[in-house]
Amino acid sequence: MTHDHDLVLRPTEAQISTALNPPPGRTGGDLVVETLAGLGATTVFGLPGQHALGMFDALRRSALRYIGLRVENNAGFAADAYGRVTGEAAPLLLSTGPGALTSLAALQEAAASPAPVLAISSQIPTAGLGGGRHGYLHELPDQAASFRGVVKSVHTVRTQSQIPSAIAEAWKSALSAPHGPVWVEIPQDVLLSPTPLPVVTAMDATPDDLVPRPELTAVAADLLSRATRPAIIAGGGVVRADASGKLKALAERLDAPVVTTFGGKGAFPWTHPLSLQSWLEDRHTTDFLEDADVLLVVGSGLGELSSNYHTFKPRGRVIQIEADLGKLESNHPALGIHADARLALQALLETVEERADESAPERVRELLAKVADRIAAQELTLEQDVLAAVRRALPAGSPSFWDMTILAYWAWSAFDPQGTNTMHSAQGAGGLGYGFPAALGAAAADPTRPVLAVSGDGGALYSIAELATARQYDLPVTWLIVDDGGYGILREYMTDAFGQATATELTRPDYVALAESFGVPGVLTTPETLEADLTKALAAPGPSVVVLPAMLRMFAPTHLGGSGD
Numbered sequence: 001m002t003h004d005h006d007l008v009l010r011p012t013e014a015q016i017s018t019a020l021n022p023p024p025g026r027t028g029g030d031l032v033v034e035t036l037a038g039l040g041a042t043t044v045f046g047l048p049g050q051h052a053l054g055m056f057d058a059l060r061r062s063a064l065r066y067i068g069l070r071v072e073n074n075a076g077f078a079a080d081a082y083g084r085v086t087g088e089a090a091p092l093l094l095s096t097g098p099g100a101l102t103s104l105a106a107l108q109e110a111a112a113s114p115a116p117v118l119a120i121s122s123q124i125p126t127a128g129l130g131g132g133r134h135g136y137l138h139e140l141p142d143q144a145a146s147f148r149g150v151v152k153s154v155h156t157v158r159t160q161s162q163i164p165s166a167i168a169e170a171w172k173s174a175l176s177a178p179h180g181p182v183w184v185e186i187p188q189d190v191l192l193s194p195t196p197l198p199v200v201t202a203m204d205a206t207p208d209d210l211v212p213r214p215e216l217t218a219v220a221a222d223l224l225s226r227a228t229r230p231a232i233i234a235g236g237g238v239v240r241a242d243a244s245g246k247l248k249a250l251a252e253r254l255d256a257p258v259v260t261t262f263g264g265k266g267a268f269p270w271t272h273p274l275s276l277q278s279w280l281e282d283r284h285t286t287d288f289l290e291d292a293d294v295l296l297v298v299g300s301g302l303g304e305l306s307s308n309y310h311t312f313k314p315r316g317r318v319i320q321i322e323a324d325l326g327k328l329e330s331n332h333p334a335l336g337i338h339a340d341a342r343l344a345l346q347a348l349l350e351t352v353e354e355r356a357d358e359s360a361p362e363r364v365r366e367l368l369a370k371v372a373d374r375i376a377a378q379e380l381t382l383e384q385d386v387l388a389a390v391r392r393a394l395p396a397g398s399p400s401f402w403d404m405t406i407l408a409y410w411a412w413s414a415f416d417p418q419g420t421n422t423m424h425s426a427q428g429a430g431g432l433g434y435g436f437p438a439a440l441g442a443a444a445a446d447p448t449r450p451v452l453a454v455s456g457d458g459g460a461l462y463s464i465a466e467l468a469t470a471r472q473y474d475l476p477v478t479w480l481i482v483d484d485g486g487y488g489i490l491r492e493y494m495t496d497a498f499g500q501a502t503a504t505e506l507t508r509p510d511y512v513a514l515a516e517s518f519g520v521p522g523v524l525t526t527p528e529t530l531e532a533d534l535t536k537a538l539a540a541p542g543p544s545v546v547v548l549p550a551m552l553r554m555f556a557p558t559h560l561g562g563s564g565d
Helices: 013-020 028-039 050-059 072-086 098-102 104-112 160-175 188-192 214-226 236-240 244-254 283-290 341-351 360-376 381-393 406-414 435-445 464-473 488-498 511-517 530-539
Strands: 043-046 065-068 090-094 117-123 154-156 182-187 230-234 258-260 294-298 317-322 335-338 400-402 423-425 451-456 477-483 522-524 544-549
Touching: 028 050, 028 160, 028 188, 043 050, 043 072, 043 435, 050 090, 050 117, 050 188, 065 435, 065 464, 072 090, 072 098, 072 104, 072 117, 072 423, 072 435, 072 464, 104 117, 117 160, 117 188, 154 160, 160 182, 182 188, 214 294, 214 317, 214 335, 214 341, 230 244, 230 283, 236 244, 236 341, 244 341, 283 360, 294 341, 317 341, 381 406, 381 530, 400 406, 400 435, 406 423, 406 451, 406 488, 423 435, 435 451, 435 464, 435 477, 464 511, 477 511, 477 530, 511 522, 511 544, 530 544
Parallel strands: 043 065, 043 090, 090 117, 117 182, 154 182, 230 258, 230 294, 294 317, 317 335, 400 423, 400 451, 451 477, 477 544, 522 544
Antiparallel strands: none
């Protein structure tokens, strides 16, 4: 009897010939790039360093495209975005010690979002591993320990024969639900030494499906079928699983209103009659969701931003579908279903009974009207006009990447992404500097459509060096910098809390002149000319910068005891 696990793929004659006669001049670095190519990678990001030169030298003997950024953290953000928009693991090549550690903030964002980033770093020579103090350049007692609390998995290579399997295992880890960053480190001498090993031609690292337990989806389907006021919270897990179509079908079968989290923007059509949009930092929305007798939460852990700063207290039965086991029931008791969103939603579609509720669209309209009235009462016309101008200028289907800035906080709640998997921000970990380098990564993934990056002047200074990257690779990214002379949201927070702000004011450059010094066209705009200037910049080939001097304000919060009216 032949069993599936006994089957072995027979090599072709060409593969046998290549294996028996590997080309000369190959090193351990070649095994790295050959493995990546064999896994299906086409583009890698990174920054060279002395210990990692074996990998970078091998790149010139491969067909992999290299996008080199100027700071490791920015390279990590670019890889994060590439992984988000393609759904593929994005290789990130780094060097030992300072180079590796500089990527930590980007890897934290990739973990929180999550995004499949495959970080491959060099290490000190093999003789120095083990924690001894040998005085090697870039030496850390335990480099991998710095990453264990951030990434999904850590893989340390000690010999060349371990390279293909370690990278394949990491690749599978990065792409298994939930996606996330992984860490591989390879000593300098292993990368530089000549290798007698055959060329790596193909690797199998297919991630396992995360299938829901059928008895749990049966209970969930029964609860939803019998609900009188069901509602749905759709998180980023829906987008990452490419499950927006199944979510829409389920919502329509149940006549259940849907709100998307900030990480789940685009998971449900913005103008759909059942769309509550994404006004989660609003007490009216919080009250609506609390009133649901059955609340289906798909692909969200209901963290701080998704729960109106933990003021959300559901009164009905909660069903939570979540691929990250650690987030399952971490904030609210629920019928917890550990599964990929797409597979779980399909199981519900196959078993849930159709229910009709003609009042649902009207209740949605009433809720959105209350939200609109609340915002209108705060005299925030400038902010709404600026966001509307951005939306009109950005072609439908073009991705946008938002830094941690006031306009982005508005966009989380009020921006129609006009497509699935098109709007991204650093709201997972909340670090500055994400927007522009992430947009570069997305443009590298698909250079046929324009990409928008949005930053404040404070966040822009984190990644200004990447104007050189944008110019070098001629990436079609338009960077909107909202210049208010400081860390605007922190200024607002401190003034509200303490009566005045400290450490928030910034001396900043002439961003237009600075962009032009890199050979990147720049324009100074106004709220009145923003739409026209952005439209022109987005239509032009290559990178561009649009600078908007403006003092924007946030809408009043509703989680501090008042309604925000």
